[in-house]
């Protein structure tokens with residue numbers, strides 16, 4: 655059995671109080687929301703904070719009007735009427751019902767990056783002399799790499815990126831709003847631009863987008879993404895007025911595929927346009943050999959998944975395809 659290391663537990667009641675504790679304790683403290691990512695990580699000694707600052711009892715993190723509170727669990731999020739489709743599709747495919755009952759939107763956005771050589775217990779990692787992300791000097795995925803290439807595995811981030819959403823970060827120094835894509839850095843270790851004393855408190859999503867999220871994973875029942883394609887479009891009649899496309903689980907950060915978005919603007923979703931846009935999207939998917947399934951196959955199916963998203967937005971009935979994928983017969 656893997657046991658948790660010792661830690662102090664703090665249970666503030668307000669964001670200001672939580673921010674004060676974080677600022678006072680410095681880097682030895684970490685926020686905990688649902689704990690569905692952090693606690694397993696602590697058991698494997700990936701993360702060993704001396705102090706956990708819980709957001710569970712913090713007031714105001716469950717807002718549903720105007721903005722979404724970062725403390726909403728994914729299950730609560732799914733009950734909100736009118737949340738954009740891509741966000742609903744992404745949240746509904748995170749982990750299992752039990753984990754969605756505990757795991758929060760804020761925790762999902764701040765999820766640690768993952769890697770085959772990292773998500774192992776201490777003894778396993780010790781047997782390979784550890785890895786660059788934790789306790790070692792070598793990246794076993796790309797041994798010449800000076801940068802850790804662990805993969806971003808959050809499902810909701812690509813969806814929120816295409817929806818042009820913003821997040822609020824609060825600390826004792828004040829608060830700031832940033833676009834969701836600006837939260838991420840392409841570095842498996844230092845993967846967030848959030849400062850250690852900042853708390854993600856709210857998510858603001860502008861309206862007007864038609865959106866979709868398609869996820870590749872081994873098991874349809876539950877699994878981390880090994881590719882996520884999110885697309886949001888604004889239409890003027892049949893023509894696309896604005897387009898945003900993002901990929902998840904294809905690098906250390908979720909990112910916008912601007913070339914595909916620009917290509918789609920002004921066009922109609924014909925088969926030819928979908929094929930061309932899908933190729934542009936797949937071209938930016940450069941998965942590494944650090945997660946589940948064969949690397950080349952993951953790259954190969956990227957244009958299929960991009961096309962599924964675009965066809966769904968065209969209005970094609972994609973329910974059979976979604977079911978086929980859920981039954982892991984990609």
Ligand SMILES: Cc1cc2nc3c(=O)[nH]c(=O)nc-3n(C[C@H](O)[C@H](O)[C@H](O)COP(=O)(O)OP(=O)(O)OC[C@H]3O[C@@H](n4cnc5c(N)ncnc54)[C@H](O)[C@@H]3O)c2cc1C
Pocket residue numbers: 684685686687688689690691692693694709724725728747748749750753756757758759760761762763764765766807808809810852853854855876877878879
């Ligand atoms: C078996 C299993 C399967 C999973 N499958 C998926 C999956 O398919 N897709 C997926 O995306 N995730 C998956 N997860 C990961 C996790 O369950 C979810 O991402 C969940 O939403 C994390 O939220 P949490 O509240 O539990 O985060 P926590 O574990 O509490 O925190 C995660 C990280 O976010 C930080 N944090 C939390 N809240 C805030 C905040 N408000 N402000 C700043 N930092 C914060 C914490 O300090 C920590 O670093 C899986 C986990 C398990 C165990």
